[in-house]
Amino acid sequence: MPYTIAIVEDDADQRHNYCTAMENKGFVVNAYADRLSAQQGMAAHTPDLVILDIMLGHEVDAGFQLCRDLLASHPHLPVLFLTERIDEIDQISGLRLGAWDYQPKPISLAYLAERVASLLRLKEVRFNPGQSDTKPSxxxxxxxxxxxxxxxxxxxxxxxxxxxxxxxxxxxxxxxxxxxxxxxxxxxxxxxxxxxxxxxxxxxxxxxxxxxxxxxxxxxxxxxxxxxxxxxxxx
Amino acid sequence: MKIGRKIIGLKLTPKLLLAGTTLLIIPWLGLQTLNAMQQFLIDGQAQAQLLSARGIATLLHGRKDLFDEQSDNINSYADIPLYPLSGRILLDAYSEDWQSLSENRLSFGSQELTQFSLLLGQADDTIYGLIEVTDKTPVYRHPAYLRLDHSDHIRLYLKDKDSIEQRYLLTFEGSGRISAFKMDEAWQLATPGTPQYRIQGQVRITKNGYVVEFALPADFLDPSHHLGIAVADVVDQGERVVETLVRSFPSIAQGQYNRLIVRSPETERILSGLAQTDSEIWILDKQLRVRATAGKLLANVDQLASDENASDSEDKALSTLLVDWLSGTSSAPLNDFNPAQTHSRDELFLRNALSGKGEVSRRSTLDGNHLIVAAVHPIRDIDRQSVIGLVLLEQTTDAILNLQSRSIQRIALFSLFGLIAITLVVLIFSSRLTWRIKRLGIDTVKASDDQGRMQQKTEFRGLYAADEIGDLTRHIEQLLARLDRYQQFLVAIPRTLRHEINNPLNTVTTSLEHLEDQVSESTYLDSAHRGLQRIAAIINSLSEAASLEEALSADTLVKLDLTHLLTCYVENQKRQHNHEIKLQTSSQQSWVLGSDIHIEQLLDKLLDNAIDFSPPDSPVEITLTATKNHCFLSFLNHGPAIPEAEFKNLFQLFHSRRESTQITQPSELRSGQSNDQHLGLGLYIARVICERHGGDLVAENSASEDGVVFTVSMPLAH
Incomplete structure (x- = not known):
């Protein structure tokens, strides 16, 4: 069963590009443009991984808020911030919220795919041990x-x-x-x-x-x- | 005033003090007022004196008797003054007891013949005489001779009370007493044969002749005081004949002897009641002969009073001399007509007064030290028409001048205190003002660093002063606050820009990736990628430079060995660059406090810069030297020299030494290494790192003119 990836990005072009790239990799993609629709959509269909932008429309910290809400209900959900806010302070607060990764824009789609895959594999290793064969430490x-x-x-x-x-x-x-x-x-x-x-x-x-x-x-x-x-x- | 690069001129305090010197006009004005006052007072004194003189004149009005008959028939031949003597004369043939009167002696005879000088004085009822005869060959009286004219002798011609002519002869037998004889007409024999003992005298033989001092009772003379004196000189001891006879009057034949000018004792009695301590009253007759005097001019009434306790008045303070000079007071002894010794005054204003009008005159004393105000008033006869004499009242202005000098002293004292007080106030005020302005200047300078970056936390002192300096402080503070906001805005630009640009950049990047999947031809895609790479790098460097200081202060400094770091760094760089790099270190270890990754960044920037400007075949020379407290790291490239004007901006943000056309050269675009250089960030970053390490970065053209040296200096950690 393919993984479902939720993408929250207010910029239509970038959203489209992410979606295409992720779909090409065989993921099921749910894309949202703002916080409310993302909240509703993800409540209905819990994704396996979320890619979040921080600034959504006029909401400066919408990404952080979403992250907080999501992790409250789904503590094991991998969250990847993908944002233009590359100051160290933002990165620290993002990771402190429980996000798994924090990537600055611009990003290469190939790298993005690789990161998404690695995060999903990590999720498997961490929370479904035994299902996949893990290398010894x-x-x-x-x-x-x-x-x-x-x-x-x-x-x-x-x-x-x-x-x-x-x-x-x-x-x-x-x-x-x-x-x-x-x-x-x-x-x-x-x-x-x-x-x-x-x-x-x-x-x-x-x-x-x-x-x-x-x-x-x-x-x-x-x-x-x-x-x-x-x-x-x-x- | 600007001279060269320096601005030269007076500071605020001397300027204010200079302006304050106009206050010196105050004592000057005071002096002017005093001078006017002095003039006024002296005028007043003159008027008062004139009134007094008039009063005295009224007192003597019509008293023709006091100016007796002798004034009527005037003998033009020398009158002999009869000086009033203050005490008795000791008859000893010495002139000491005549005191200064001896200057007034009259001379008779001529140089070739016998010569004698004569001085006459009166004390009580005795007339004293001092006769000094020049005679190289004195011939004394021989007791054997009966005739008295066989030796040197002195003849006295006089008229007795009944106007009968009398002759007395004074003769001597060497030094000692003289003998006086009443003589016959031929001056040969004494008529009674015995000496006249009421005439006494003493003779003293001197080198040049002899001196005779004699006393003659006043009642021997007639009221008109006629007296003639002659000296008879016998030259030859054998012949004993009178060879020359020197007389004080022209001719015996006329029967007119010298007349003795005598003061009027009665007038002096009248005057004595009027005499004042600081003025002189002179009564003169129509011939301006002194008839009577009273009072005495004194040098300085004040000075005299204080003389007792100021015995050492010679070494007077300079200030007193100055004050005396300013006021015209003189404390020098007064030397003027001596009332006791002056027998006539002949001055123009006195002559004018004879015409019947009172006059006032001012003159200096004879010694020129004092100013005298003289008031003269005629004394009239009973008929109120003819003038019979003059009253002359003389007084010095010393009293007034003393008053003035005291005022000057007071003014000087007050002025001095005032000036000192004002000077102090001006000094305090101006130094306070200067201090405040200086403080403002210091605060203003402190508000920004050498590169013009606003410093946080600049607190302006004296912000609440109400005056103009307070206003200025507030204005400057406001200005700096505005500048600070603007600068913060400028600093924020790169970061904001990066935030804003990253989104579209991401769009382009991701879109480009999708294109890559669809298009097989990759040339344009590659160049687009490179372009994007460059944009991203530029954005990165910009924000990195902008946030460098923040990042630097986040790093803690640790003690590290710069020599080791540098050696290591250069070894690694040599492998990566084709360019020749020479390293020379002077010491084994140089410990500095620093952040290694930033020092590495600094080395990167300086090496990149050196290689960029180095001709391909010449090496970059890196040298590390150290002194006791500092180490110096220099990068020398043999590239073109930097123009002098450019040094100033070399380390500024966005300063690039390259031509703009060079940037677009494809070869450099590909390298990607020198991005910082093109933006002019490299040296800026290098400098900021140096400063963070408490060091400095200096660029200069090498001494041999064939390259440029960038030298980092850093304090050593001990």
Missing amino acids: KQLGDLSIQEDAMLISWQEQALELTVTEFRLLARLVRTPGHALAYEALMQATIQQYVTNNTINTHMRNIRRKFTIIDQGFDCIRNEYGFGYRWVDSNK
């Missing part, structure tokens, strides 16, 4: 990483990373000890327009999350002028 020193479930722990404490952050870290630990160029990291984010600075910001956030658990965390090293490197803590 990988151990790397104090780090334990379970790629399908996007679960990561350090010294046996779980870390809350965003999808992008998880992808970056997963890419980094795939080749421990080797420097990874910015370009490679950029590709790992599956985002449209990424700069060194974006990578740096993400890395800074990841580090911060590690140091909350472990003050002495120093496995992510800058490779100045090139990229980053994961250094195994045991070595």
